[in-house]
Amino acid sequence: MNKNTTRVLGVVAVSVLAIGTLAVSSAQGAVKSVTLVYQGPLTGTDAQTGQDELLGAKTAVQMYNDSNPAVKVNLITADDQGDGSVAGTVAPGVAANKSVVGVVGPAYSGASIASFPSYKATRLTMVSPSATRVTLTDPKSADNGFPFFHRVVGNDALQGPAVVRWSTAGIDSPKVYVIDDQTPYGTGLAQAATAYIKLKKINEVGSDSVVQKTSDYTATVAKIKASKANVVIYTGYYPDGGALAKSLNDSGWAGVFAGGDGVLNDAFIGVAGKAAAEGAKFTAPAVPFETAATDAQQAAFTKATGLKSAAGHVYVTETFNATNVFLSCIKLGKVTRAGIQNCVATGTFFALDGKTVLRFTRFGEVVGGAPVGGFQVVKGVIKYFGAV
Numbered sequence: 001m002n003k004n005t006t007r008v009l010g011v012v013a014v015s016v017l018a019i020g021t022l023a024v025s026s027a028q029g030a031v032k033s034v035t036l037v038y039q040g041p042l043t044g045t046d047a048q049t050g051q052d053e054l055l056g057a058k059t060a061v062q063m064y065n066d067s068n069p070a071v072k073v074n075l076i077t078a079d080d081q082g083d084g085s086v087a088g089t090v091a092p093g094v095a096a097n098k099s100v101v102g103v104v105g106p107a108y109s110g111a112s113i114a115s116f117p118s119y120k121a122t123r124l125t126m127v128s129p130s131a132t133r134v135t136l137t138d139p140k141s142a143d144n145g146f147p148f149f150h151r152v153v154g155n156d157a158l159q160g161p162a163v164v165r166w167s168t169a170g171i172d173s174p175k176v177y178v179i180d181d182q183t184p185y186g187t188g189l190a191q192a193a194t195a196y197i198k199l200k201k202i203n204e205v206g207s208d209s210v211v212q213k214t215s216d217y218t219a220t221v222a223k224i225k226a227s228k229a230n231v232v233i234y235t236g237y238y239p240d241g242g243a244l245a246k247s248l249n250d251s252g253w254a255g256v257f258a259g260g261d262g263v264l265n266d267a268f269i270g271v272a273g274k275a276a277a278e279g280a281k282f283t284a285p286a287v288p289f290e291t292a293a294t295d296a297q298q299a300a301f302t303k304a305t306g307l308k309s310a311a312g313h314v315y316v317t318e319t320f321n322a323t324n325v326f327l328s329c330i331k332l333g334k335v336t337r338a339g340i341q342n343c344v345a346t347g348t349f350f351a352l353d354g355k356t357v358l359r360f361t362r363f364g365e366v367v368g369g370a371p372v373g374g375f376q377v378v379k380g381v382i383k384y385f386g387a388v
Contacts, residue, residue, distance in 0.1 A: 031335045033072035035099040036061070036326055038319070039090070039115070040107030040130075041082030045213075045239045048267045049082065049314065050107055053129055055305045056289065056319030057104050059297070062304035064327045071330055074099070080111045082237075084184075087111035091118035100124065101340045102326040104319060109133035110184045116145045124148060125341045127325050129318035130261065132156045132285065133188045137363045143184075150344060150364035152321045152351075153285040154372060156185075159260055160192020162372035163283040166388040167231050167258035168202065177229035178207045179220065179244070181236030189235040189260050205229050212240055217247040224248065230255040237262040242271025249276035256281060264375055266312045266382060274380050282375040288384050289316035292352050312382070317352050325349045325358065 038057045040050035054077065061075045078094050080087035087106060094100060095118040102125045106112040109131040119126055128136075128151040135141035136149055168174040176197060180190035190207070197204045205227040208220055221244075224232060232248065232255060234241045241263035248257065249272070257276075259268075261284035269277040289310035293301065301310055310316045328350075329343035349358040359367040374388035 031071055033074055034101045034330060034335050035074040035076060035097065036323065037076050037078050037094050037097075037100050037103045037105070038323075039078040039080055039087075039094065039103050039105035039111070042077060042079035044081035044083070046082040046108075046237055048238075048265055049130075050079070052265075052313040053105075053107055053315045053319040055301070055307070055310060055313055056129070056316040056321075057323045058304040059301045059316070060320045060323035060327060063297070063300045064331070066300070069331060071333075071335055073327065073330060076100075078103075078105075080106060080108075080115070082108040082111055084110040084114035088114040091115035095119055095122040095124055101330070101335065101337055102127065102344075104129065104323050104326065106131060107315075108185065109136055109188070112136055112145060112149065113143050113184065116143075116149065119148055120145070123337050123341060125326075125337065125344050126150065127152060127322040127344060129153065129322040130286075130315045132159060132261065133184050134192070135184075135188070137361075137365045139363055144363065146363050147345065148341065150325075150360045150366075152318055152325070152358060152366055152370070154370040155365065156189045156192045156260075158369050159283055159285060159372050160189055160194075161196040162374070162388050163189070163233055163235075163258060163260050164193050164196045164200070164202065166283050166374040167233055167256055167281050169388075171230060171256065173203070174231050175203050175205045175227070175229045176231045176233060177205055177224050177227055178233045179235070180209050181212050181234075181240055182209055183212065183236065185262055186236045189262075190233075193233055193235065210240075210244075212236065214240065214243070217244050220244065221247050221251045221253065225251065225253055232257050234259045234263060238265040238268040239271060242268045242277070245272040245276045245280060249273070258282065260284070261286065261314070264314055264382070269377060269380065269382070277377045278380070280377045282382070283372050283388060284314065284375065285318070285370045285372050286315055287317050287352075287371075287373060289313070289320065289352070291384060292317055297352065321349075321351045321358065324352075
Protein backbone atom coordinates (compact mmCIF):
# COMPACT_ATOMS: atom_id res chain seq x y z
CA MET A 1 0.00 0.00 0.00
CA ASN A 2 1.31 3.45 -0.78
CA LYS A 3 0.43 6.99 -1.63
CA ASN A 4 2.11 10.19 -2.80
CA THR A 5 0.28 13.28 -3.95
CA THR A 6 1.38 16.79 -4.74
CA ARG A 7 -0.66 18.48 -2.06
CA VAL A 8 1.30 21.11 -0.17
CA LEU A 9 0.80 20.37 3.50
CA GLY A 10 2.47 21.63 6.61
CA VAL A 11 4.58 19.74 9.04
CA VAL A 12 2.56 17.24 11.01
CA ALA A 13 3.80 16.98 14.55
CA VAL A 14 5.01 13.75 16.04
CA SER A 15 2.69 12.85 18.88
CA VAL A 16 3.39 10.73 21.92
CA LEU A 17 1.18 7.85 23.01
CA ALA A 18 0.73 7.01 26.65
CA ILE A 19 2.58 3.74 26.39
CA GLY A 20 5.85 3.01 28.14
CA THR A 21 8.14 5.71 29.46
CA LEU A 22 10.37 8.36 27.97
CA ALA A 23 13.77 7.06 26.88
CA VAL A 24 16.29 7.76 29.66
CA SER A 25 19.51 6.31 31.04
CA SER A 26 20.30 5.40 34.60
CA ALA A 27 23.17 6.87 36.54
CA GLN A 28 25.15 3.75 35.66
CA GLY A 29 24.52 4.34 31.97
CA ALA A 30 22.28 1.28 31.44
CA VAL A 31 19.49 1.92 28.94
CA LYS A 32 16.13 1.75 30.68
CA SER A 33 13.90 2.41 27.68
CA VAL A 34 13.94 3.09 23.97
CA THR A 35 11.45 4.55 21.51
CA LEU A 36 9.74 3.12 18.45
CA VAL A 37 7.76 5.26 15.99
CA TYR A 38 4.66 4.19 14.10
CA GLN A 39 4.53 6.21 10.86
CA GLY A 40 1.41 6.29 8.73
CA PRO A 41 -1.75 8.26 7.90
CA LEU A 42 -3.45 9.19 11.17
CA THR A 43 -5.37 12.16 9.84
CA GLY A 44 -6.64 13.10 6.38
CA THR A 45 -8.65 11.11 3.87
CA ASP A 46 -6.71 7.87 4.48
CA ALA A 47 -6.63 8.14 8.26
CA GLN A 48 -8.61 4.94 8.84
CA THR A 49 -5.75 2.82 7.51
CA GLY A 50 -3.23 4.36 9.89
CA GLN A 51 -5.58 4.24 12.84
CA ASP A 52 -6.19 0.55 12.13
CA GLU A 53 -2.50 -0.27 11.86
CA LEU A 54 -1.69 1.62 15.05
CA LEU A 55 -3.87 -0.90 16.93
CA GLY A 56 -1.39 -3.64 16.05
CA ALA A 57 1.63 -1.62 17.18
CA LYS A 58 -0.09 -0.75 20.47
CA THR A 59 -0.93 -4.39 21.10
CA ALA A 60 2.62 -5.63 20.47
CA VAL A 61 4.13 -2.96 22.73
CA GLN A 62 1.53 -3.62 25.42
CA MET A 63 2.38 -7.32 25.48
CA TYR A 64 6.11 -6.60 25.53
CA ASN A 65 5.98 -4.04 28.34
CA ASP A 66 3.63 -6.24 30.36
CA SER A 67 6.31 -8.96 30.31
CA ASN A 68 8.44 -6.79 32.62
CA PRO A 69 11.44 -6.53 30.28
CA ALA A 70 14.79 -5.04 31.24
CA VAL A 71 14.29 -2.30 28.62
CA LYS A 72 10.87 -0.68 28.31
CA VAL A 73 9.57 0.54 24.96
CA ASN A 74 7.92 3.87 24.33
CA LEU A 75 5.67 4.10 21.28
CA ILE A 76 5.14 7.42 19.52
CA THR A 77 3.45 8.29 16.24
CA ALA A 78 4.39 10.23 13.14
CA ASP A 79 1.39 11.27 11.07
CA ASP A 80 2.40 11.53 7.41
CA GLN A 81 -1.21 11.41 6.11
CA GLY A 82 -0.02 8.71 3.68
CA ASP A 83 1.33 11.54 1.56
CA GLY A 84 4.89 11.86 0.33
CA SER A 85 4.89 15.63 0.58
CA VAL A 86 3.97 15.39 4.25
CA ALA A 87 6.30 12.47 4.95
CA GLY A 88 9.19 14.53 3.64
CA THR A 89 8.58 17.09 6.38
CA VAL A 90 7.86 14.58 9.16
CA ALA A 91 10.75 12.17 8.65
CA PRO A 92 13.57 14.63 9.49
CA GLY A 93 12.07 15.22 12.95
CA VAL A 94 11.77 11.50 13.59
CA ALA A 95 15.32 10.91 12.41
CA ALA A 96 16.65 13.66 14.69
CA ASN A 97 15.05 12.13 17.80
CA LYS A 98 18.01 10.21 19.24
CA SER A 99 15.79 8.05 21.46
CA VAL A 100 14.15 6.50 18.38
CA VAL A 101 15.71 3.18 17.40
CA GLY A 102 13.23 2.05 14.75
CA VAL A 103 10.28 3.01 12.56
CA VAL A 104 7.25 0.76 12.23
CA GLY A 105 6.38 1.88 8.73
CA PRO A 106 6.05 3.94 6.73
CA ALA A 107 2.65 2.52 5.88
CA TYR A 108 2.47 3.81 2.29
CA SER A 109 5.06 3.54 -0.46
CA GLY A 110 4.97 7.14 -1.58
CA ALA A 111 5.55 8.19 2.01
CA SER A 112 8.33 5.61 2.28
CA ILE A 113 10.15 7.00 -0.76
CA ALA A 114 9.93 10.52 0.64
CA SER A 115 11.20 9.36 4.05
CA PHE A 116 14.18 7.37 2.82
CA PRO A 117 16.67 10.26 2.57
CA SER A 118 16.24 11.19 6.25
CA TYR A 119 16.30 7.62 7.53
CA LYS A 120 19.19 6.50 5.39
CA ALA A 121 21.27 9.50 6.45
CA THR A 122 20.72 8.74 10.15
CA ARG A 123 20.87 4.94 9.78
CA LEU A 124 17.35 4.44 11.12
CA THR A 125 15.80 1.04 10.45
CA MET A 126 12.29 0.71 9.02
CA VAL A 127 9.97 -2.32 9.01
CA SER A 128 6.79 -1.57 7.07
CA PRO A 129 3.53 -3.46 7.62
CA SER A 130 1.95 -2.45 4.32
CA ALA A 131 4.13 -0.59 1.78
CA THR A 132 4.00 -2.85 -1.28
CA ARG A 133 5.54 -1.02 -4.26
CA VAL A 134 8.10 -3.31 -5.88
CA THR A 135 10.77 -0.63 -6.32
CA LEU A 136 11.17 -0.08 -2.57
CA THR A 137 13.34 -3.20 -2.41
CA ASP A 138 14.71 -3.11 -5.96
CA PRO A 139 18.46 -2.41 -5.90
CA LYS A 140 18.27 -1.06 -9.45
CA SER A 141 15.64 1.55 -8.55
CA ALA A 142 16.32 5.03 -7.23
CA ASP A 143 13.31 4.47 -4.96
CA ASN A 144 14.88 1.69 -2.90
CA GLY A 145 15.40 1.96 0.84
CA PHE A 146 18.46 -0.28 1.08
CA PRO A 147 19.79 -1.20 3.55
CA PHE A 148 17.40 0.23 6.14
CA PHE A 149 13.96 -0.56 4.66
CA HIS A 150 12.26 -3.92 5.30
CA ARG A 151 8.66 -5.13 5.00
CA VAL A 152 6.71 -8.04 6.43
CA VAL A 153 4.27 -8.22 3.50
CA GLY A 154 4.64 -9.47 -0.04
CA ASN A 155 5.02 -6.83 -2.73
CA ASP A 156 2.78 -5.96 -5.66
CA ALA A 157 4.48 -8.49 -7.91
CA LEU A 158 2.47 -11.00 -5.85
CA GLN A 159 -0.65 -8.91 -5.30
CA GLY A 160 -1.11 -7.94 -8.98
CA PRO A 161 -1.74 -11.52 -10.13
CA ALA A 162 -3.82 -12.22 -7.01
CA VAL A 163 -6.24 -9.35 -7.61
CA VAL A 164 -6.76 -10.55 -11.19
CA ARG A 165 -7.38 -14.15 -10.08
CA TRP A 166 -9.76 -13.13 -7.31
CA SER A 167 -11.74 -10.59 -9.32
CA THR A 168 -12.27 -12.94 -12.27
CA ALA A 169 -12.97 -16.09 -10.26
CA GLY A 170 -16.22 -17.70 -11.37
CA ILE A 171 -16.59 -15.54 -14.49
CA ASP A 172 -16.62 -17.57 -17.70
CA SER A 173 -15.57 -14.79 -20.05
CA PRO A 174 -14.02 -11.97 -18.03
CA LYS A 175 -13.63 -8.61 -19.70
CA VAL A 176 -11.34 -6.59 -17.48
CA TYR A 177 -10.91 -2.83 -17.22
CA VAL A 178 -7.97 -1.58 -15.10
CA ILE A 179 -7.85 1.87 -13.49
CA ASP A 180 -5.02 3.40 -11.45
CA ASP A 181 -4.94 6.63 -9.43
CA GLN A 182 -1.55 7.93 -10.62
CA THR A 183 0.16 7.28 -7.26
CA PRO A 184 3.27 5.11 -6.85
CA TYR A 185 1.06 2.40 -5.37
CA GLY A 186 -1.69 2.66 -7.95
CA THR A 187 0.57 2.64 -11.00
CA GLY A 188 2.76 -0.14 -9.63
CA LEU A 189 -0.14 -2.45 -8.79
CA ALA A 190 -1.84 -1.70 -12.13
CA GLN A 191 1.33 -2.64 -14.00
CA ALA A 192 1.61 -5.92 -12.08
CA ALA A 193 -2.06 -6.74 -12.72
CA THR A 194 -1.84 -5.88 -16.42
CA ALA A 195 1.28 -8.01 -16.87
CA TYR A 196 -0.55 -11.00 -15.39
CA ILE A 197 -3.62 -10.34 -17.55
CA LYS A 198 -1.40 -10.46 -20.64
CA LEU A 199 0.46 -13.55 -19.41
CA LYS A 200 -2.80 -15.43 -18.90
CA LYS A 201 -4.32 -14.01 -22.09
CA ILE A 202 -7.31 -12.61 -20.25
CA ASN A 203 -9.35 -10.10 -22.22
CA GLU A 204 -8.40 -6.60 -21.03
CA VAL A 205 -10.95 -4.35 -22.70
CA GLY A 206 -9.56 -1.05 -21.48
CA SER A 207 -7.54 0.93 -18.97
CA ASP A 208 -7.51 4.42 -17.53
CA SER A 209 -5.49 6.58 -15.16
CA VAL A 210 -7.54 8.97 -13.04
CA VAL A 211 -6.03 11.45 -10.58
CA GLN A 212 -6.94 11.21 -6.91
CA LYS A 213 -9.84 13.24 -5.55
CA THR A 214 -11.64 13.24 -8.88
CA SER A 215 -15.04 14.73 -8.21
CA ASP A 216 -16.84 13.39 -11.26
CA TYR A 217 -16.29 9.88 -12.65
CA THR A 218 -18.87 10.25 -15.42
CA ALA A 219 -16.32 10.12 -18.23
CA THR A 220 -14.58 7.08 -16.77
CA VAL A 221 -17.87 5.27 -16.23
CA ALA A 222 -18.84 5.96 -19.84
CA LYS A 223 -15.57 4.40 -21.05
CA ILE A 224 -16.11 1.34 -18.88
CA LYS A 225 -19.65 0.79 -20.10
CA ALA A 226 -18.63 1.32 -23.72
CA SER A 227 -15.92 -1.33 -23.33
CA LYS A 228 -18.49 -3.92 -22.18
CA ALA A 229 -16.29 -4.69 -19.17
CA ASN A 230 -17.74 -7.04 -16.58
CA VAL A 231 -14.78 -6.65 -14.17
CA VAL A 232 -13.26 -3.37 -13.01
CA ILE A 233 -9.98 -3.46 -11.09
CA TYR A 234 -9.20 -0.19 -9.30
CA THR A 235 -5.66 0.10 -7.96
CA GLY A 236 -6.00 3.17 -5.78
CA TYR A 237 -7.35 3.92 -2.32
CA TYR A 238 -10.75 3.53 -0.70
CA PRO A 239 -11.91 7.20 -0.77
CA ASP A 240 -11.69 7.30 -4.57
CA GLY A 241 -12.48 3.63 -5.05
CA GLY A 242 -15.72 4.07 -3.16
CA ALA A 243 -16.65 7.10 -5.24
CA LEU A 244 -15.97 5.21 -8.47
CA ALA A 245 -17.97 2.18 -7.32
CA LYS A 246 -20.91 4.43 -6.43
CA SER A 247 -20.77 6.15 -9.81
CA LEU A 248 -20.73 2.80 -11.61
CA ASN A 249 -23.68 1.53 -9.58
CA ASP A 250 -25.66 4.73 -10.13
CA SER A 251 -25.13 4.34 -13.89
CA GLY A 252 -26.66 0.88 -13.88
CA TRP A 253 -23.38 -0.96 -14.57
CA ALA A 254 -23.50 -4.57 -13.42
CA GLY A 255 -20.20 -6.32 -12.87
CA VAL A 256 -17.50 -7.11 -10.33
CA PHE A 257 -15.76 -4.14 -8.75
CA ALA A 258 -12.38 -5.08 -7.33
CA GLY A 259 -9.34 -3.45 -5.79
CA GLY A 260 -6.11 -4.10 -3.97
CA ASP A 261 -5.25 -3.47 -0.36
CA GLY A 262 -5.59 0.29 -0.80
CA VAL A 263 -9.34 -0.16 -1.26
CA LEU A 264 -9.73 -2.79 1.46
CA ASN A 265 -11.27 -0.81 4.29
CA ASP A 266 -14.66 -0.63 6.00
CA ALA A 267 -14.71 3.06 5.05
CA PHE A 268 -15.06 1.96 1.40
CA ILE A 269 -18.59 0.77 2.17
CA GLY A 270 -19.50 4.13 3.66
CA VAL A 271 -18.22 6.03 0.62
CA ALA A 272 -19.68 3.70 -2.00
CA GLY A 273 -22.95 3.02 -0.22
CA LYS A 274 -24.19 -0.45 0.67
CA ALA A 275 -25.71 -1.17 -2.72
CA ALA A 276 -22.58 -0.32 -4.70
CA ALA A 277 -20.24 -1.98 -2.21
CA GLU A 278 -22.09 -5.28 -2.05
CA GLY A 279 -20.08 -8.02 -3.76
CA ALA A 280 -16.96 -5.90 -4.17
CA LYS A 281 -13.74 -7.91 -4.00
CA PHE A 282 -10.36 -6.93 -2.57
CA THR A 283 -6.95 -8.46 -2.08
CA ALA A 284 -4.28 -7.76 0.53
CA PRO A 285 -1.16 -9.48 1.81
CA ALA A 286 -2.90 -9.55 5.17
CA VAL A 287 -4.53 -11.93 7.64
CA PRO A 288 -7.27 -10.59 9.95
CA PHE A 289 -6.05 -10.33 13.55
CA GLU A 290 -9.25 -11.79 14.97
CA THR A 291 -8.68 -14.88 12.79
CA ALA A 292 -5.06 -15.53 13.75
CA ALA A 293 -4.74 -14.27 17.34
CA THR A 294 -4.76 -16.45 20.45
CA ASP A 295 -7.03 -15.68 23.39
CA ALA A 296 -4.10 -14.06 25.18
CA GLN A 297 -3.33 -11.88 22.18
CA GLN A 298 -7.00 -10.92 21.87
CA ALA A 299 -7.00 -9.93 25.54
CA ALA A 300 -3.86 -7.87 25.04
CA PHE A 301 -5.47 -6.18 22.05
CA THR A 302 -8.44 -5.14 24.16
CA LYS A 303 -6.21 -3.91 26.98
CA ALA A 304 -4.05 -1.88 24.61
CA THR A 305 -6.81 -0.41 22.44
CA GLY A 306 -10.01 -0.49 24.48
CA LEU A 307 -11.71 -2.38 21.64
CA LYS A 308 -13.35 -5.78 22.05
CA SER A 309 -12.29 -7.02 18.64
CA ALA A 310 -10.07 -6.11 15.69
CA ALA A 311 -12.83 -7.08 13.25
CA GLY A 312 -13.18 -4.48 10.52
CA HIS A 313 -9.67 -3.11 11.04
CA VAL A 314 -7.01 -3.80 8.40
CA TYR A 315 -3.32 -4.64 8.69
CA VAL A 316 -3.48 -5.08 12.47
CA THR A 317 -1.70 -8.45 12.26
CA GLU A 318 0.99 -7.16 9.92
CA THR A 319 1.68 -4.10 12.09
CA PHE A 320 1.87 -6.36 15.14
CA ASN A 321 4.42 -8.47 13.25
CA ALA A 322 6.47 -5.46 12.12
CA THR A 323 6.54 -4.05 15.66
CA ASN A 324 7.44 -7.42 17.11
CA VAL A 325 10.52 -7.61 14.88
CA PHE A 326 11.90 -4.59 16.71
CA LEU A 327 10.73 -5.84 20.10
CA SER A 328 12.48 -9.17 19.56
CA CYS A 329 15.75 -7.32 18.88
CA ILE A 330 15.31 -5.05 21.90
CA LYS A 331 14.66 -8.10 24.08
CA LEU A 332 18.05 -9.39 22.93
CA GLY A 333 19.68 -6.21 24.21
CA LYS A 334 19.89 -4.35 20.90
CA VAL A 335 19.18 -0.78 21.98
CA THR A 336 21.15 1.30 19.46
CA ARG A 337 20.32 2.06 15.86
CA ALA A 338 23.34 0.08 14.69
CA GLY A 339 22.41 -2.88 16.86
CA ILE A 340 18.80 -2.81 15.72
CA GLN A 341 19.79 -2.63 12.05
CA ASN A 342 22.10 -5.62 12.28
CA CYS A 343 19.53 -7.62 14.23
CA VAL A 344 16.66 -6.88 11.84
CA ALA A 345 18.78 -7.55 8.76
CA THR A 346 20.16 -10.89 9.96
CA GLY A 347 17.69 -12.18 12.54
CA THR A 348 14.90 -14.73 12.49
CA PHE A 349 11.52 -13.69 13.87
CA PHE A 350 8.04 -15.14 14.30
CA ALA A 351 4.68 -13.84 13.16
CA LEU A 352 1.55 -13.49 15.30
CA ASP A 353 0.79 -17.21 15.13
CA GLY A 354 4.15 -18.05 16.73
CA LYS A 355 4.92 -20.48 13.89
CA THR A 356 5.43 -18.48 10.72
CA VAL A 357 9.09 -17.52 10.38
CA LEU A 358 9.98 -14.03 9.23
CA ARG A 359 13.40 -13.27 7.76
CA PHE A 360 14.51 -10.59 5.35
CA THR A 361 16.53 -10.72 2.18
CA ARG A 362 19.52 -8.47 1.75
CA PHE A 363 17.28 -5.81 0.23
CA GLY A 364 14.52 -6.00 2.85
CA GLU A 365 11.98 -8.29 1.21
CA VAL A 366 10.39 -10.93 3.43
CA VAL A 367 11.93 -14.28 2.54
CA GLY A 368 9.48 -16.49 0.68
CA GLY A 369 6.99 -13.68 0.19
CA ALA A 370 3.67 -13.67 2.02
CA PRO A 371 0.22 -15.00 1.14
CA VAL A 372 -2.26 -12.62 -0.47
CA GLY A 373 -5.75 -12.90 0.97
CA GLY A 374 -9.07 -12.50 -0.78
CA PHE A 375 -11.83 -10.38 0.76
CA GLN A 376 -15.40 -9.60 -0.32
CA VAL A 377 -18.27 -7.46 0.88
CA VAL A 378 -21.07 -9.83 1.87
CA LYS A 379 -24.29 -8.40 3.30
CA GLY A 380 -22.56 -5.13 4.13
CA VAL A 381 -19.56 -6.73 5.87
CA ILE A 382 -16.07 -7.41 4.52
CA LYS A 383 -15.42 -11.15 4.79
CA TYR A 384 -12.05 -12.91 4.57
CA PHE A 385 -11.84 -15.91 2.23
CA GLY A 386 -8.24 -17.00 2.74
CA ALA A 387 -5.30 -16.97 0.34
CA VAL A 388 -6.13 -16.49 -3.34
